[in-house]
Each structure stands twice: as C-alpha cells, then as structure tokens.
Amino acid sequence: MDDDQVFKALADPTRRHLLDRLFERDGRTLTELESELEMTRFGVMKHLRVLEDAGLVVPRREGREKLHFLNPVPIRLIHDRWIDKYTEHRVAALADLKHELEESA
Amino acid sequence: MSTMTAQTTQVYSVFILATPEQIWDAITKSEFTQQYFYGVRIDVRDGRRFSAIGEMEWDEEVLESDPPRRLVHGWNAGYDPDLAAEAESRVTWEIEPQDGGITKLTVVHDRLEGAPKTAESVAGGWMYILSGLKTLLETGKPLAG
Numbered sequence: 001m002d003d004d005q006v007f008k009a010l011a012d013p014t015r016r017h018l019l020d021r022l023f024e025r026d027g028r029t030l031t032e033l034e035s036e037l038e039m040t041r042f043g044v045m046k047h048l049r050v051l052e053d054a055g056l057v058v059p060r061r062e063g064r065e066k067l068h069f070l071n072p073v074p075i076r077l078i079h080d081r082w083i084d085k086y087t088e089h090r091v092a093a094l095a096d097l098k099h100e101l102e103e104s105a
Numbered sequence: 106m107s108t109m110t111a112q113t114t115q116v117y118s119v120f121i122l123a124t125p126e127q128i129w130d131a132i133t134k135s136e137f138t139q140q141y142f143y144g145v146r147i148d149v150r151d152g153r154r155f156s157a158i159g160e161m162e163w164d165e166e167v168l169e170s171d172p173p174r175r176l177v178h179g180w181n182a183g184y185d186p187d188l189a190a191e192a193e194s195r196v197t198w199e200i201e202p203q204d205g206g207i208t209k210l211t212v213v214h215d216r217l218e219g220a221p222k223t224a225e226s227v228a229g230g231w232m233y234i235l236s237g238l239k240t241l242l243e244t245g246k247p248l249a250g
Binding site: 025026027055058060069070071072073074076077080 | 112114115116117118119120211213231232233235236239240248
C-alpha cells in the first residue's frame with residue numbers, strides 16, 4: 001500500500017464522486033452506487049476496484065450482500081505524512097525568525 | 106464534516122509493517138495503548154477490556170477473543186459521561202497477515218444505532234488512533250503532536 005495508489009485513485013472525478021456518495025451514506029451495494037452514476041455496472045465496478053486497491057474503500061459481506069465502506073485512514077496517513085510535515089516546517093521557520101529578530105534586537 | 110450523518114457501522118483499515126502478534130500486543134496492552142490511544146491505558150484480560158486515563162476508569166465485555174487474529178468487545182465511551190449514557194456499541198478488530206511482512210488491521214465499529222453522539226465522536230478518533238498505531242509499530246515512536 002503506497003501513497004501513489006491513493007493519489008492515483010483520488011485523481012479521478014468519478015472515484016471522488018463515489019467517495020462522496022459513501023461519505024454521505026456508508027455501506028452501500030454496487031447496485032445502489034450504480035443507480036447514482038450515469039455509468040455501466042462494469043464501469044462502476046472498475047472504479048470501485050481501484051478505490052479498494054488503494055484501501056479507500058473496504059468491501060464487507062453482510063448476509064448475501066457485499067457492502068462498500070469508505071475507509072478514510074489512507075487520507076489521514078497522507079495528511080500526517082505531507083500536511084503535518086509542511087506545517088511543522090512553517091512553524092519551525094517562524095520560530096527561527098523570532099529567534100533571529102530577538103537576537104538582533 | 107458538518108454535513109456527515111454519523112454512520113451506524115464504521116469501517117477503518119490500515120496496512121502495517123508488523124506481525125499479527127505485534128499488533129495484538131499493541132491493542133491489548135497498556136504499555137502500547139497509552140502511546141497512541143489518546144493516552145488511554147487499555148488492558149484486555151479475564152474477558153474484560155479495562156481502560157484508564159487520569160482518574161477515569163471503565164471497562165467493557167470481551168465478546169470474542171482469538172489471538173492474534175480477532176478481538177470483539179463492547180464499547181461504552183467511559184471517557185465522556187454524555188457519550189457513556191448512550192447504548193453500548195461494538196468494536197471488532199480483524200488482524201490479517203499479508204505478503205511481505207505486512208498485516209492488514211481492520212476496525213469495525215458497529216451497533217451504533219443507539220449511540221448517535223458516540224458515532225459522531227469516534228469517526229475522527231479511529232483515524233487518529235490507527236494512524237498513530239501504524240507510526241508506533243513501524244518507527245517505534247508515537248505520532249508527533
């Protein structure tokens with residue numbers, strides 16, 4: 001599981017739309033998701049597969065049905081890996097600036 | 106997140122470079138949980154899951170235990186009186202080894218129908234916890250911040 005797969009999965013409007021639908025109401029069947037998209041069943045399956053491979057959607061069997069759940073953890077990991085890293089840097093830069101200004105005062 | 110209606114079944118999954126045994130220890134022993142679970146010291150023993158933080162203590166029933174593969178327990182949010190007043194929900198931990206020394210950890214928090222406030226409150230929490238658990242097991246250090 002790497003970041004590349006997550007970024008690639010997110011780099012498509014249909015797949016982001018599917019994630020938004022699951023965000024609104026989680027645990028849906030393929031048939032339910034298909035009914036909200038103007039796309040063939042095969043097309044929806046293909047997109048769901050990419051989302052599953054990236055870990056963004058987790059399928060679970062409940063009785064006879066296969067339900068699709070949104071898994072937000074990979075997005076959180078990207079947040080921790082990228083966003084935190086750069087905000088930390090910015091905070092450190094401000095701390096350095098303060099230090100320098102106080103030194104020269 | 107304001108438009109989200111809290112889900113009554115929530116699924117969280119993460120791949121961790123660690124063995125199932127390491128993950129089992131990390132979710133059942135307080136020496137580990139206090140490093141990534143909001144500081145809560147959690148110990149699973151004698152069919153109960155004991156939690157403690159500060160002066161607060163609470164515990165839940167262990168419904169299923171199959172080390173190091175599967176742990177199912179009740180969930181009552183003893184850390185918050187408002188949430189603890191709601192109906193008990195259920196948490197399932199599934200630990201599945203994959204190729205290459207990687208293990209897939211899935212947390213299913215369900216039976217949240219009678220606990221809408223809990224459902225809303227744990228949604229962000231599980232992400233933080235699983236992200237922290239992955240970091241702890243892969244680097245030996247808690248998540249910064």
